Amino acid sequence: MNAVNPGAEESASPGPAAPEPVTDGAGRRILDEDLARLPGPRRHLGVLEADLRAGRSCVWYFPDPVVEMGRADFFVRELTHRLEAVIPVPGVVSRADRHTGAPSLPAQRTPVAASHDPWADTDQEAWGTDLSDDPYGSLLSGLVAPGGGVRPSLAPAAAAQAATLEDRLAKELGVMGDPVESLAEQAAAGQAPHVIVVRCWDEASPEEAARLLRVAQATFHEAGLPGHRRPRFLLTARAADLPRATLGSQGRAAVHWWWRVWTRLDTEVLMAWNSRSGTADAAAMLSRRVTDAVVAEVCGPDIDRALALRDAWDGGDLGTLRSALGRVLPGRTADPADPVLPRRLSTAHASTPDAEIHGAWARGAVDSWDGRIHATRGSSLLDPGSQELRVLVCHAQNRVLLPLIEEARSALIHLVPGLLRTQRFTLREFCEKARSQHLRNAPDGAVPDLEELELGGLSHAAYMLALTTAQRHRLRTLHTARNILSHRTPLDHGELVTLTQVLTTDWTVG
Template identity: 35%
Template structure:
C-alpha cells in the first residue's frame, strides 16, 4: 500500500488524487471529453503550485484514447500576476456523465480495503506512455492528415500564434489549426491539451478556446467527429470572460470546487493520526480509548474540512484535549496570515458547481471551498478560526457525529432493564413519564422504548425505578451530555471523561 503521508509529513500528490472525490471529479472531465466536448478546467493556485493540478491533468490524459499536448515553451513563474482579473459570473456548471464508460482497470497505488483499492479508472498501472503520447503521427492512432494545401506551415495571426503553430507542427498540419482539424470530420482526432499556467502569453489560450469552439460549432459536427481541446488553467491564466462565454453545446467548464468531501478528509486523517495503541505492544484496548480516538479523528476532520494539508498538521499537533485545540490550531496556522477579498456567500452557493463571483478570489487563493454542503473558510484566513463560536460549532459537530449514536445505545440499555427495575410496573412508568403524544392506547411495554434519558432520570429521582449508585451516576452523566449536545454546546474535557466512563459500561 502506498502511504498517503510522505516521510516529511506532507501529502503524497499521486495518492491524494486516488481519493474518491478526486476520482469522481476527474471522471466527469474525462466523460465530457469522450462525449465530444471541449473542456476548460479551472484550478486554485495552490493546486497548481503543489503539482496536484498537473497530476490531475495526467490522470485524465491517461484515460483518453489519444491526446496531444502542446509542446512546452519556456515557462513563466507560477506567481499570480498583479493584473490578473477573476473570471466573470457564469451559469452553474452542468455535469457530464457521472462516470465514463470503460473505466475498469487493474491495480491501484492506493489500497485501504475500502472497495476502491482494485479500481484503476484511468489505466495508470502498466501504462508507460507520457502525458503527451499519441498515436499520431507515426503511431497507432487513426488520425490521418489531409492537408488543404502544399504550403509549409504558416504562423497563425494574433497573440495565440505560438500555441496554434506548435500544435500544427506537432500534428504535421498545413494551414490554420482548427480548420484543418474540422476538415478531418469522420475521423476521431486526438484531444489537444494545454496547461495554461505553462504558457507565456496570457491571452493566447483564451483566443484559442474561442476560435476552437466557434469553428467547431459552425461546422455542425456530430459529437463523435468533433476535435476537442482540454485547457487547464488558473483564473489569471485566461481572460475574464473566457469561461462565462463558453458555448455549452460544444464546450463545458469544470471547476476544482467541491471536490473533497468528508470521506476524503477522514481517509487522510485516518492515515495521519496514530492508531490506538500503536507502538505499545502491551497497551490494553478499552472502549474509552477507542471512543477517544474516534473523537480525535472526527474533530480534526470537522475543523480542517477540505484543507487536507491542515488536517495532516493538526492530526500531528493536537493531543486530543478540547482545551488544547485552539492553541494547536494557532500553531498550525502560525505563518503569515493569508488574505483574500471575499463577500458573503448566497444561499445555495455550496451546492453550485462553481464558486460564485464574490468568492472566486478567495477560492483561487485556497481560502474558501465547498465541503459537505457548507461554504468553508480556511482557518489559515483567520476567519474565526482559532477559537470562539465557530470553533465550538465544529467541535460540537464532531462530538454529535461520534457520541450521539453511542449515547442512544446506552439509553436503550437502560430501557431493557425497566421490566425488572420498575417499582410499580412498566404501565405506570409509561403513564407517568412518557409524553402523551408518544404513548399507545394501552400503555404497552413497547412504549417504553420512547422514554428519553430525561424521563428515565426523573423516574430514578422519584424512586419509580431501582438503580444502583453506579447506574444512577451513569444515567445522570448520559442525560447531562445529551442535553448539552441537544443545545449545540460542545462537551468539555471533564464531562467527556465522565461520559467515556459511562459509555464503557455498555
C-alpha cells in the same frame, strides 16, 4: 497510454523536479498519488472524463495555490492518463515565472527558463526529436546543458518571439496549415478524435486559448461533425488565465471548477490510511474517533493540514486545540480582502463559487465542504474571542457521539421491564412518569410508547427502576451529555473522558 507518447511509461528522462511534498507533523509524506485515490478527486476526475468522452470540450478552473504548488499539473496528468489520443500543447511560461508572479503580457513572451512540463515523461531519444526542426524548441535549445539538465536563470542572447499557441498545436499535430482545420479533416476522415490539452497558466496570452476554443467549436460545427466525432479541447486555468467571458459557457464546452472536490470522507480515509500506532482500550479508541472528527471538522477542505493537526493535537480542551492550530498554521493572518462567508445553502451546493466569493476562492481562501462554505486559511480559529472553533468542535462531537448516545438510550429501554420495581409500580405508571415534556398535554388515557421515552424522562422516573449505582451514573452522564451537546456546547475534556467510558460499558456490567 496517451497516443502521443507511447514510450512514456518506459522513458528514462527524469523530467523537472516534482514540487516539495506536504508532510504531516510526524514527517510522513502526503503524496499527490495518495490524494488521487481519495473519493472526492476520483469523483471529480470521473465527471471530467465522462464529458470529454461524450465529445464535450472542457474548461477546468483551479485556485491559484493549487496551480502554484504543482498539484493542478498532477491532476491534469491523472485525467489525461485515462484518455486516448491526447495531445498536450507545451506552454511558453516557465513555472519559475509563475512563482515570481511575473504579469502576463498581451503578446507571447520569450521564456527565461525551461517550462515545467508535466508531459516531460516523454524521452527525447524515443521520439528522435531534432530541435533544429522545432519552430519553438530552438528557443529552448540554449537552455539545455550538455548533460541534459536545465541551466538556471539563463536566457537567450537575443530576444525572439515565441511561437503562437496555434503554431505549437500545429507542430504537435505534424501539420503545416491551420491546426483546427486539420483536426476537423482528420475527424471527418474517420480518425479517432484528439483531446487537445492547453494549460493556460503556461500561456503568456490569456486571449489565445479562449480564441482557439471558440474557433474550434465553430469550425467543428460548420464541418457537420457529430458530437462523439468532434475533437475536444481541455483548457486548464486559473481564474485570471482566461478572459472573463470564458468563465461562462463556451458553446458545447463544459466548465468545471476545483470546487466541492474535497469531502469529509476524504479526510477520514486519509487519516484511516495513516492510523495511529499502538493499542488502546475501547474508551480511548472512541476518544480518538472524536479527536479525528474534530480534526476533520476544523481542517475541512484544507486536506494537507489534517494529519499535521492530528499529530499536533491528541485531544483536550479548546485551548490546547487552538495552540496546536497555531503550530500547524504558523503566520496565517486574516486577509482584509476576504469577504464574510455566505450562509446560503445554495451557495455551498452550487457547482461554481458565487461572484461574491470568487476572489477568495481564486486565492484558495474558501471552498465548499460538507454542504457549507468553509474557510481554508483558518486564521479566525486562532482568535480566542471567536466562537467559530467552539462551534466546529461541537459539530464534530455531535456527529460521533449523538448516535452512540441514542444507542445507549435504546439499550436501556429494552431493560426497563426487567428493572421495574413491580411491587410498587406498573409499566404504564413508569411510562406516564417518564413521558417527555412535549407530551404532557396528550389526551387523557394516552400512554407514550416505551420506545419514545427520552433520556430526560428516563432520568426523571429512574426511582421506579432497580438500578445499580453504576447504572444510575451512566444514565445521569448520558442525560447531561445529551443536554450539553443539544445546546451547541462542546464537552470539555473531563466530560468527554467520562462519556466515552460510559458509552463503551454495557448496562448489565456493574
